[in-house]
Amino acid sequence: MKILSTTIICLLFTTLSFAKNITILNNGKAGGSYNARTLMYKDGLEARGFNVEYKNIGKISQAVKIFKETNEPTIMVYSNNQVHKQDLYHTKNNFIMLEYQQPLYVCKTNAAIGKKVSITVAHGKGYDTNLLKGILGDQIILVPYKNSGAMLKGILGGDVDAMVNNQGKSLKYQASGEGICEVNSALPTMLATVIGTNVDIESLRKTVYEISTDKDFTEYHTSKKLARPSDTLQQELEMTIRSEELWTK
Numbered sequence: 001m002k003i004l005s006t007t008i009i010c011l012l013f014t015t016l017s018f019a020k021n022i023t024i025l026n027n028g029k030a031g032g033s034y035n036a037r038t039l040m041y042k043d044g045l046e047a048r049g050f051n052v053e054y055k056n057i058g059k060i061s062q063a064v065k066i067f068k069e070t071n072e073p074t075i076m077v078y079s080n081n082q083v084h085k086q087d088l089y090h091t092k093n094n095f096i097m098l099e100y101q102q103p104l105y106v107c108k109t110n111a112a113i114g115k116k117v118s119i120t121v122a123h124g125k126g127y128d129t130n131l132l133k134g135i136l137g138d139q140i141i142l143v144p145y146k147n148s149g150a151m152l153k154g155i156l157g158g159d160v161d162a163m164v165n166n167q168g169k170s171l172k173y174q175a176s177g178e179g180i181c182e183v184n185s186a187l188p189t190m191l192a193t194v195i196g197t198n199v200d201i202e203s204l205r206k207t208v209y210e211i212s213t214d215k216d217f218t219e220y221h222t223s224k225k226l227a228r229p230s231d232t233l234q235q236e237l238e239m240t241i242r243s244e245e246l247w248t249k
Contacts, residue, residue, distance in 0.1 A: 022199070023053040025076040027063030031149025033166065033192070034060070036220065037077045037099070041194070044211030060126065064088050067197060075196040075204070080243045081188075082126040090240045094195040096205050098236035099212055100226040101191045105170035106136070107181035112161035122151040122163035128248050132164060135186045155179070166190060168224030188246035191239070192226075205233060 024042050028034025045052050053072075057063040063076055064086045075096065083089045112119050120141045123132055129142050143160050145151040152169045154160050156178060165173070170181040194208050211217065212228075221228060229236060 020049060021051045021053070021073060023055060023070070023072050023074040025063045025066060025074060026054065026056045026058065027060040027076055027078075029058050029147055029150075031153075032147030033168070034077050034147065037192070040214070040216050040220065041075070041077065041208065041211055043216070044214055045207070048207060048211070060086060067195075071198060073196070073199045075194060075199065075208070078193045078195045079126075080191040080193070080240055081124065081128075081247050083244050084128060084248045085126040089244060090193060090195065090237060092237060093201075094197055095233070095237045095240065096194045096196050096199075096201060097208050097212070097233075098229050098231075098240055099192045099194060100221060100228050101189050102167040102224075102226050103183045103185075103189055104164055104187040105167060105181045106162060106164055106184045106187075107155060107170050107173050107179055108162045109155065109158075109179040113180065115161065119161040120159075122154050122160040122165070124148065124151070124164075127164065131188075131248060135184065136164075166224075167226065171225070188243060191243050193240060202233070 022045060024038060024045065026035060026038040028036075028038060042052055042054050055066070057066065060082060067074060067076060068088065077099075078088075078090075080090070108119075116137060117139050118141060120143050121132070121136060122143050122145050123129075125144045125146060132142060133140065143154070145154060148166050148169045151163045151165050152173055155163045155173060156176065163173075164184075164187065173179060174181040196204060220226075229239070231239070
């Protein structure tokens, strides 16, 4: 009886220890929202006693490959505008949380206002180029950038005439006085998510949600005027899956 009790205690200890180990993949680069969010989740998990293995991948396609192949408990930030490009979709087996939603803006330099032919348009690498051309016109010249911060630098530096960017960077550009930014209602809404593999979705969701309400995250969301949906896991997943369809034509 004593041996059996000892075995049960050891197994329980091993299970609890395993549950506290987690890998987080940083699929973004400095200056981008993926990078900023990943680092805040990393700090939040560590503050809550998790043993975090932080992998600074810096490239979403490589991070997705690791995510698909790993057998370890792993999470990463993600978004609905990447799913078709990366062939990784939100499902009940990987979806943890819908963190925020925001419209996309089209920004133009003052010199490009009213110009429709042969303008250079910066966009994120994961964006569907057919979708962008269908909305902005097939005579535009699309220029892929590594992240939202790089796009902002590009348009401020005069490298492009316009950009399709998130709310935070677009409002920052508009504040510069160098051009104008407008919400494009034809563009689908961008949904920022957290996904995981080899984890207990329900349990980890509680922790991830709690982290997303920490001071740093609250200030991040407020400063960028990001809308925070708060719903059940199933409702958030259904909303995210529906939105994926709008990112391809």
